[in-house]
Amino acid sequence: EAGVTQFPSHSVIEKGQTVTLRCDPISGHDNLYWYRRVMGKEIKFLLHFVKESKQDESGMPNNRFLAERTGGTYSTLKVQPAELEDSGVYFCASSQARLGGEQFFGPGTRLTVL
């Protein structure tokens, strides 16, 4: 069974540009989470989908970030326009059960904004 995959693995862009990160969860997992780790800081929650619906987006930094999950399958996270402070590693995770269920993480996308 394939795990959570993320694309691209690395992205280097200039300030003001747009970047779209993609996450493919494990097949059948209704819950999809995005997290971010800025260098030297802890991994922080961004948002949570259940199927195609956003359940909790309290961690989204600002309106430059837009997440979608078309048809309840893969998810994209778009940053537009990117700023220097958006640099970090973006992780995606998926799970079947919500309460205490294991979240399976992807390898992350390392975003560098110059």
Place this chain on the structure above:
Amino acid sequence: AQSVTQLDSQVPVFEEAPVELRCNYSSSVSVYLFWYVQYPNQGLQLLLKYLSGSTLVKGINGFEAEFNKSQTSFHLRKPSVHISDTAEYFCAVSERGSQGNLIFGKGTKLSVKP
């Protein structure tokens, strides 16, 4: 608000020595507790979790952790480490009854030397 503190950012240890990685949390409600490990260039992998029941939890790769409610701690231990245990370890909590999003500590880098 919930928070997780990992008291050691780096832990160097010799092979076959015991190790303890410390984790304390703060929460006004009951939580689930997790330890994740990240090997180089990989995603986070669940080592173990505490949901309820016995406070001593055994995980993969010979790791175990003990939930101490009075001290709000969930320290991770292994009696004898291997070179292959070199990785970054993350303690995390999620609030019971929440959407399942995880709150992480800053991570502890375990370096096992021969």
